[in-house]
Amino acid sequence: MTISGKAMVCGVMGNPVGHSLSPMMQNYFAEKLNLDFVYIPCNVPDEQVGEAIKGIYALGFEGINVTVPHKQRVMPYLLEIDEAARCIGAVNTLVRMEGGYKGYNTDAEGLFRAVKRQGIEVSGQDCLLLGAGGAAKAAAYMLMKHRARSVAVLNRSPEKARILADEMNRLFQRETMKAMDLSEYPRLDKDSYLAIQTTSVGMHPDIGYAVIEDPIFYEKIHTAVDIIYTPAQTRFMELVKQGKGKAVNGLDMLIYQGIIAFELWNPDVRVTDQMTDEVRKMMEEQLYRQDGMERFKNDAEECNTHRIYGSRKNLCGKDAGKKDGP
Ligand code: ATR
Numbered sequence: 001m002t003i004s005g006k007a008m009v010c011g012v013m014g015n016p017v018g019h020s021l022s023p024m025m026q027n028y029f030a031e032k033l034n035l036d037f038v039y040i041p042c043n044v045p046d047e048q049v050g051e052a053i054k055g056i057y058a059l060g061f062e063g064i065n066v067t068v069p070h071k072q073r074v075m076p077y078l079l080e081i082d083e084a085a086r087c088i089g090a091v092n093t094l095v096r097m098e099g100g101y102k103g104y105n106t107d108a109e110g111l112f113r114a115v116k117r118q119g120i121e122v123s124g125q126d127c128l129l130l131g132a133g134g135a136a137k138a139a140a141y142m143l144m145k146h147r148a149r150s151v152a153v154l155n156r157s158p159e160k161a162r163i164l165a166d167e168m169n170r171l172f173q174r175e176t177m178k179a180m181d182l183s184e185y186p187r188l189d190k191d192s193y194l195a196i197q198t199t200s201v202g203m204h205p206d207i208g209y210a211v212i213e214d215p216i217f218y219e220k221i222h223t224a225v226d227i228i229y230t231p232a233q234t235r236f237m238e239l240v241k242q243g244k245g246k247a248v249n250g251l252d253m254l255i256y257q258g259i260i261a262f263e264l265w266n267p268d269v270r271v272t273d274q275m276t277d278e279v280r281k282m283m284e285e286q287l288y289r290q291d292g293m294e295r296f297k298n299d300a301e302e303c304n305t306h307r308i309y310g311s312r313k314n315l316c317g318k319d320a321g322k323k324d325g326p
Helices: 022-032 046-058 083-088 107-117 134-145 158-172 182-187 235-242 251-265 273-288 290-301
Strands: 008-014 037-043 063-066 093-097 100-104 126-130 150-155 177-181 193-197 221-226 246-248
Touching (some): 022 037, 022 273, 083 100, 083 107, 083 134, 107 134, 107 221, 126 134, 134 158, 150 182, 158 177, 235 246, 251 273
Parallel strands (some): 126 150, 150 177, 193 221, 221 246
Antiparallel strands (some): 063 093, 093 100
């Protein structure tokens, strides 16, 4: 890869960012497309987010991805925030404009593309959303925006599910979402669901758990995305497959959110399906080989996490561990 003095500079900011696969992914796209582009990891302490944004603007960065734990923290420092990011309440991509940055959220659309890759249209589907945290909000927004027929949100804390459902129903002005306690799953009244698993249960290193174990629940799921991607196959995915459904992990969501960001910075190019497949292979090699897991262990020791969302408080807690951010 040749980087000239005129190269477009982008990156990822988080704390920490040592585990991020985004530099590998983004620089690979640039190389394949022969672009004068470079993408670097930036570890930004929590209290220096505002200074970091001013700094990268002054340095001429075209944009930056934002990962845990800064996705909300960046918001006050932006010139504009696009509608999806505003509704989700989190920003994962900044794009340079005159005088500052505009914030986007590419996670929701990344999840949409991951579902689409399974040959599934969201429109008209009866959906299940497991979890009601930050990641669930991006997933809920996506399901509503793409006109799911119904969405049942199941969460351990039903009050949080109710708040999420009320907020989305109000935003989209239709009563598509309904909240349930996790234990109420036997009351689900549709025959066949598209399910999105957004809780941290089952993530490395606490593999082998799913929020619901009952095989009867899984017989109703035709397709599922678990947004966790370590391990490659979660207990939830295993149970979906035993119930004869299709299940994928969160790696495609991670890849597609990155592609959407890359195309926001480079609007004249498109990442091809072949490039996407090549990048997926590279990332799988990194993630799922033995020493890849060792790398995660080291990150966990630094109190890191591997999730697209997540609050600081549970990064080191017992239930730490879900899906990576950029
Ligand atoms: P994120 O922003 O990554 O989504 P979060 O906002 O902390 O993280 O949300 C974590 C989600 O996983 C929540 O839905 C949480 O349920 P509660 O709202 O009841 O806390 C869910 N979760 C975490 N550990 C869980 C467990 N052991 N059993 C069931 N749900 C769990």
